């Protein structure tokens with residue numbers, strides 16, 4: 479395989495892929511100088527000096543993103559007491575930008591359609607504090623299990639429910655607290671409620687898990703609830719209420735206030751991710767990133783995730799579509815295809831492309847280059 483003059487021996491096929499997509503391969507040469515980012519758990523502000531002493535470096539505040547700090551690339555936080563004790567999160571600033579663009583308000587019911595491993599989901603829960611709810615969906619059970627571990631580690635488990643499901647067909651409504659649902663007998667119902675599914679259903683799911691994830695996605699018709707915090711938009715729901723689907727005509731009133739579609743993508747915008755292929759082998763990159771058939775499948779999946787996220791959004795809600803790919807095909811083209819379908823339906827009132835915000839964010843583009851390509855509002 480040929481190389482280009484970067485720090486990494488990028489294979490020709492990847493360089494061609496970058497060029498075809500109008501991307502300059504030299505962005506991958508800056509890997510050693512890209513800062514790391516952390517997010518401070520709200521409430522831990524007074525402990526910054528202590529954390530700096532422990533990790534032996536100064537935390538530089540990211541002025542445009544509350545609670546985010548940058549630190550030099552060589553500093554590791556995974557073994558620090560601050561990280562293990564749940565005082566800081568490892569999350570890139572670009573990921574924070576996607577969540578920040580959602581403009582979370584108290585009481586929002588938020589849907590995160592590709593939630594695992596959950597860095598953004600935790601940020602949403604922190605922003606909501608003790609109001610609203612978050613519904614996290616992911617097709618990969620093991621990744622969603624890691625998300626559940628994270629939600630529990632950071633004590634964010636009250637208002638969150640997690641479903642293993644295909645985000646392109648997921649159809650459950652947010653469950654909202656009503657006067658009725660806080661009554662004593664409902665609380666008892668909650669205690670008796672179990673996420674365990676009938677044996678036959680579990681056996682079918684286990685069989686499906688043996689196949690690959692795209693096939694699995696099409697086989698999961700009933701979402702599997704793997705976590706349900708006790709205040710997840712409702713207290714004391716029955717199983718039927720938790721699995722309530724609503725027809726399209728009611729979605730405009732009872733859908734989610736905010737939807738995040740942080741879609742599966744080729745990850746080419748993450749310099750650290752691309753770096754890992756040096757160890758995994760460039761053939762893996764060929765298979766995962768460059769394979770044209772897979773890329774076509776991906777853009778179709780992205781389109782279906784975006785369309786379904788929008789379907790589940792209530793009137794006046796807003797949706798963010800983001801990826802960590804820098805390619806037009808996975809960002810602008812997906813959004814344009816979606817808009818051309820939906821504009822003709824006359825449903826969109828205002829469409830603001832928030833890419834311009836990211837150009838101000840400068841340094842975050844080069845780490846998790848998360849492109850927020852759309853912020854839509856219903857009328």
Ligand SMILES: C[S@@+](CC[C@H](N)C(=O)[O-])C[C@H]1O[C@@H](n2cnc3c(N)ncnc32)[C@H](O)[C@@H]1O
Pocket residue numbers: 573591592593594595596597598599615616617618621643644645646695740741742743779802
């Ligand atoms: C970019 S990652 C999401 C990162 C996550 N939002 C975070 O902040 O930690 C994309 C996720 O989409 C999931 N995914 C892939 N296909 C999916 C589908 N059809 N439905 C739901 N999730 C899917 C993958 O398992 C993966 O966890």
